[in-house]
Amino acid sequence: MTATQQQWRQRFADLVAGNHSATGDPVDAGARLVVSGPDGTEVFRAALARHHRFEDDDEQVIWIRPLVGGQDAEGGGYLFNLNLTRRRSLSVASADLVDDGVEMELTTGQKARIEPADGPELEQLNRWDDFTNRLTPEEDAALERLDADSWHGRYA
Numbered sequence: 001m002t003a004t005q006q007q008w009r010q011r012f013a014d015l016v017a018g019n020h021s022a023t024g025d026p027v028d029a030g031a032r033l034v035v036s037g038p039d040g041t042e043v044f045r046a047a048l049a050r051h052h053r054f055e056d057d058d059e060q061v062i063w064i065r066p067l068v069g070g071q072d073a074e075g076g077g078y079l080f081n082l083n084l085t086r087r088r089s090l091s092v093a094s095a096d097l098v099d100d101g102v103e104m105e106l107t108t109g110q111k112a113r114i115e116p117a118d119g120p121e122l123e124q125l126n127r128w129d130d131f132t133n134r135l136t137p138e139e140d141a142a143l144e145r146l147d148a149d150s151w152h153g154r155y156a
Contacts, residue, residue: 003097009054012062012095012102015114016052020100027129032121033066034113035106043110047121049085049128051144060092063146067124070131077134078127082143082151 003011014020021029035044049065069084090112095104101115117125132140139153 003095005060005095008095008097008102011097012114013052015101015116016048016064017050020116027126030117030122030125031114032117033064034115036111036113038109040111045121047117047125047128048114049132049143050125051146053146060095062090062092063087064090065143065146067121067128070124070127078131080128080131080155082153082155086149086151087146 015031018027018029018031021027030050031048033044033046033048034042037043044066046066046068049067051065053063055061055063065085065087067080067085070078070080073079090104091107092112093105093107095102097103098113099115101113104112104114106112132143135143142148142153
């Protein structure tokens with residue numbers, strides 16, 4: 001059975017938000033992105049921030065924020081450079097529901113799978129959640145809009 005656009009987009013949104021938590025608390029769950037090349041070799045894997053944006057045009061572009069980088073700061077917790085942890089796009093040719101995730105054929109010929117995060121990716125998502133608790137409401141809203149390629153505020 002092929003999923004409708006509404007079905008796979010809803011699963012995608014639920015995964016990113018952590019709405020699949022076994023405990024009912026979304027901070028216990030989240031999503032990761034796994035990208036494979038045309039030959040099936042994994043080329044990228046990262047946890048995803050808890051926000052995304054679907055373009056309002058016919059291109060089926062999804063904006064996401066893979067959680068790359070970050071480091072422990074002396075006495076300051078875990079910090080992310082928001083110019084490195086910037087938005088990325090997925091240009092989707094087709095998508096379907098698979099097991100507990102969403103698998104997408106990208107226009108690049110690669111496959112992207114959004115699935116529940118665990119292990120190192122869930123740890124990275126927990127560090128991101130702690131980090132974003134430091135942000136002002138304005139900074140948090142700016143990140144969630146996913147409408148800029150650079151960051152000009154704190155943590156750049």
